[in-house]
Amino acid sequence: MLILCGSPISNYYNKVKLALLEKGLPFTEEAAATHSSDDAILSASPLGKIPFVRTAHGGLCESQAILDYIEATAPQPALLPADAFEAAKVRELTTFIDWHLEIVARQLYASTFFGAAPLSEGNLARIRKQLETNIAAFKKLARFSPYVAGDSFSQADCAAFSNLPLVGMASKAAFGEDLLIAGDIDYKPYIKFIGERPSAQKVVADRKAAQAKT
Incomplete structure (x- = not known):
């Protein structure tokens, strides 16, 4: 196991x-x-x-x-399309979410979530510019129809459900506005939609239970 x-x-x-x-x-x-x-x-x-x-x-x-x-x-149920190109597009989108959104926003976490010293104005400006650029690029790839990569739940949804709320919360805490929303990505209905799945409910419940112990 x-x-x-x-x-x-x-x-x-x-x-x-x-x-x-x-x-x-x-x-x-x-x-x-x-x-x-x-x-x-x-x-x-x-x-x-x-x-x-x-x-x-x-x-x-x-x-x-x-x-x-x-x-x-364990290929079934599939979290990647059978078509090679479409599977690559899911991986592409997952890479954008993980590396071009969350990892960039992660630079904000210490000061916004964990009480570290505030970042310098120069660093904040650099991170904001990078996030705005990357969010605009992400918008060109994301579909939200209704899943982030199209009509089926995929690996990209595993990344999006776990990471997009953090990007939004960190950017709002650091800059006074959720840069995803500012970039015309209304992801919150999507998060609510995915959150109705039993798997997502289990993940959220276990996360909240672990946070309550810290």
Whole structure:
């Protein structure tokens, strides 16, 4: 049985967890702190990052690699289209969400969510410009019809449901406005729509329970 390691508070952990729940795959969860120096963790995730999984074949880290492993070993229900180009477009959109939206917004988290010193005006301006540019590019790819990549739930929804609210909250806290909404991406009805799925409800409930313990 696959073991998902990390924390329900982590958005990338929840990206993987949502996919596992959608697949209906049996898995267990194991708490693991990010950037741990524990050899047992580093053997599966050499940078100590979460999430990672323990499989019958060994450890595997990086959320997208994990999703692709899950898809290859349990292809139904499919989280990627059968058509090669359409599958690549889902991966493209997932990359935009993870790397061009969330990772950029992540630079704001320490000061907006965790009480770190405020960022300099120069850094704030740089991050805002990068987010605005990347949000405009994302808008050209996202469909929201009704799913982020089209008419079927996909890997991209696992990323979008986990990451878009963080981008919105961080940008609003840092700049006084949600840059996704300002960029004409009305993602909140979409988040509510995905949130009606039992898998998403489980992810959210477990995240809130974990946050209540911190």
